[in-house]
Amino acid sequence: MFRRRNWTSFQMAFAVSGLSILGLVSIFDFAAYRVFQALGQRLLDHNLATVAQQVVTLLEEQGTLPDTVLLPPHYQIQVWARHSRQLLWAWPSELTRDPQPLDPLPWLADARLEGPTYRDVQRQGRMWRVLTWPVGPEDIGPGTPGLVIQVAAPLAVLEAILDYFLRWQIGLSSALVGLVMLGLYVMLKRVLAPLTYIAAMAREIVSADDLPRRMVPIRHNDEIASLVQSFNVTLARLERIFETQRRFLADVSHELRTPLTIIQTNAELMERLQAYDPEAVAAIKDTVNRLRRLVEDLLFLSRAESGRLPMRRTRVDLDDVVTDVLSQVSVLARKKNIRLVLEHLEPLIVTGDPDRLRQALLNLVNNALRYTPSGGEVRVGLRRSGDDALIWVADTGPGIPPEDLPYIFDRFYRADKARSRAEGDQQGFGLGLAIVRWIVRYHQGQVWVESELGRGTTFWIRLPLAEESLAALAEDEAGDDLDPGAEEAS
Structure with missing residues (x-):
C-alpha cells in the first residue's frame, strides 16, 4: 500500500530548489540550442546565396555561363532555363547526366518563381538545403533569357555541428547543475542547521519535561537568534506558569486542609457534646466564607477571560x-x-x-x-x-x-x-x-x-x-x- 512520505524542511527546500534550477537550466538550454540552430541555418542560407550571387556576377560580367566555379566542399549548383525548364549548366558536371532539379517543388508549386526560396530536400538518402533563385534580364543584363539557379548544400555538416554543440551543452549544463546543487545543499544545510537544532532541542525539552532548560543561539543578530530568544522567553513564561500553578496547588492544598480541619473539628465537637456551640458555628461560618471568596474570585476571572462577565458602562x-x-x-x-x-x-x-x-x-x-x-x-x-x-x-x-x-x-x-x-x-x-x-x-x-x-x-x-x-x-x-x-x- 502506498504510504505518503513525510518530507523534512531540508528535503522539501532542496527538492523545490533543485527542480526550479533544473527547469530554468532546461529552458535556457532549449532556447540556446534553438538560437544556435537558427544562426547555423542563417549562415548556411547566406553561403548558398553567396554562391548563387557569384554565378549571377559571372553571367553579368561574361555574358555566358562559367566553365567552372569555386564552391565549398560538397556544394552543388544547377542553372535552368526558366521557361523551357532545360538544364543549361551544372556543377559538378555529373549532375548533367541525370538532369533532375535539386528541388523540384518550386517548379510544381508556382511556375512564376518570383523570389528566392530555401527548402530542406531529401536526395539520395541525404538531407540538403536548397536555394532556388530566379534571375531575369534586370539581374544579369538586357537580352538574356530568364534563368533559375539552384544551389544545394548538405545538412550533415550543420547537423554534426548542432550535435556537437548539444553534447557540449548537456555536459556543461549537467556540471553546472551539479555544482549549483552542491552549493545549494551546503547553503541549505547551513541555513537550516539552526532550525534543525531548535526542533531537536524542542523535542528534547518536551520529552524530558525540562522547562528550565534554555536554547543557546548558534548565531547572533539574525532572525534565527530572534526566534531562539522568543522561544526561550516562551519557555520561561511556561516555566513560571507551571511553577505558579504548582505553588498555587500546594498553597491551596495547605489552606484547604486548615479550614476543612476546622470545620471537621467543630462539627465533631458539637456532635460529641450533642449541644449547640456558638463559637464553633462562628468558626465554621468564617471558614466557609473564606472558601466561598476563593470560589468567587476564580469564577470572576474565568468569566472575565471568557467574555461572559456582565459589565456596565x-x-x-x-x-x-x-x-x-x-x-x-x-x-x-x-x-x-x-x-x-x-x-x-x-x-x-x-x-x-x-x-x-x-x-x-x-x-x-x-x-x-x-x-x-x-x-x-x-x-x-x-x-x-x-x-x-x-x-x-x-x-x-x-x-x-x-x-x-x-x-x-x-x-x-x-x-x-x-x-x-x-x-x-x-x-x-x-x-x-x-x-x-x-x-x-x-x-x-x-x-x-x-x-x-x-x-x-x-x-x-x-x-x-x-x-x-x-x-x-x-x-x-x-x-x-x-x-x-x-x-x-x-
Whole structure:
C-alpha cells in the first residue's frame, strides 16, 4: 500500500530548489540550442546565396555561363532555363547526366518563381538545403533569357555541428547543475542547521519535561537568534506558569486542609457534646466564607477571560468610590491599629462599572491593610493627571522584592510565601491583584506598582476621564483653582 512520505524542511527546500534550477537550466538550454540552430541555418542560407550571387556576377560580367566555379566542399549548383525548364549548366558536371532539379517543388508549386526560396530536400538518402533563385534580364543584363539557379548544400555538416554543440551543452549544463546543487545543499544545510537544532532541542525539552532548560543561539543578530530568544522567553513564561500553578496547588492544598480541619473539628465537637456551640458555628461560618471568596474570585476571572462577565458602562464618581471603600475598611483599620489616611481627593468622573471599580480599589486597600504591621499607615488619594484620573494606595509594609515586581499581577502569584502566611487566615490566594488588573484594563486604564524593601509599597491606577469631567475641569480652570485639603479617615 502506498504510504505518503513525510518530507523534512531540508528535503522539501532542496527538492523545490533543485527542480526550479533544473527547469530554468532546461529552458535556457532549449532556447540556446534553438538560437544556435537558427544562426547555423542563417549562415548556411547566406553561403548558398553567396554562391548563387557569384554565378549571377559571372553571367553579368561574361555574358555566358562559367566553365567552372569555386564552391565549398560538397556544394552543388544547377542553372535552368526558366521557361523551357532545360538544364543549361551544372556543377559538378555529373549532375548533367541525370538532369533532375535539386528541388523540384518550386517548379510544381508556382511556375512564376518570383523570389528566392530555401527548402530542406531529401536526395539520395541525404538531407540538403536548397536555394532556388530566379534571375531575369534586370539581374544579369538586357537580352538574356530568364534563368533559375539552384544551389544545394548538405545538412550533415550543420547537423554534426548542432550535435556537437548539444553534447557540449548537456555536459556543461549537467556540471553546472551539479555544482549549483552542491552549493545549494551546503547553503541549505547551513541555513537550516539552526532550525534543525531548535526542533531537536524542542523535542528534547518536551520529552524530558525540562522547562528550565534554555536554547543557546548558534548565531547572533539574525532572525534565527530572534526566534531562539522568543522561544526561550516562551519557555520561561511556561516555566513560571507551571511553577505558579504548582505553588498555587500546594498553597491551596495547605489552606484547604486548615479550614476543612476546622470545620471537621467543630462539627465533631458539637456532635460529641450533642449541644449547640456558638463559637464553633462562628468558626465554621468564617471558614466557609473564606472558601466561598476563593470560589468567587476564580469564577470572576474565568468569566472575565471568557467574555461572559456582565459589565456596565455608566457614569462613575470616583471620589464617591474612594470614600465608600475607605468607610468600608475603616473598622478593619482600627482593629489592626493602622492609620487610614485620605491624602487627596478631587471630584473626578469616569465611564465604567462602579461596582467593579469599587471592587478593584477595595482589593488594593485590603491588600495594603493585610501587609501593614500594627501602628503603620495606609494612604489613599485621587487626583487629576492630564486627561486621566490617578488613584494611589500606599502602605508602610515590608515591601516587595524587586525580582517579584514583574509578576505581582499574575494569577496565583504571591511575592513572599512566608510573608503571605504571616497574616494567618487573612492571607489571600494570589487572585486579588489579577482581578484588579483585569478590571482596570477593561476600563482602558493602567495599573502598576512601586515598592522598596523596608519602606512600603504603592499601587497606582490610571483611568481615562469622562468627557463631562474634562469639560467641568476646563470650566473650573477658567475660574478659581480648587485646593481641597487632605482629610483623614481612621
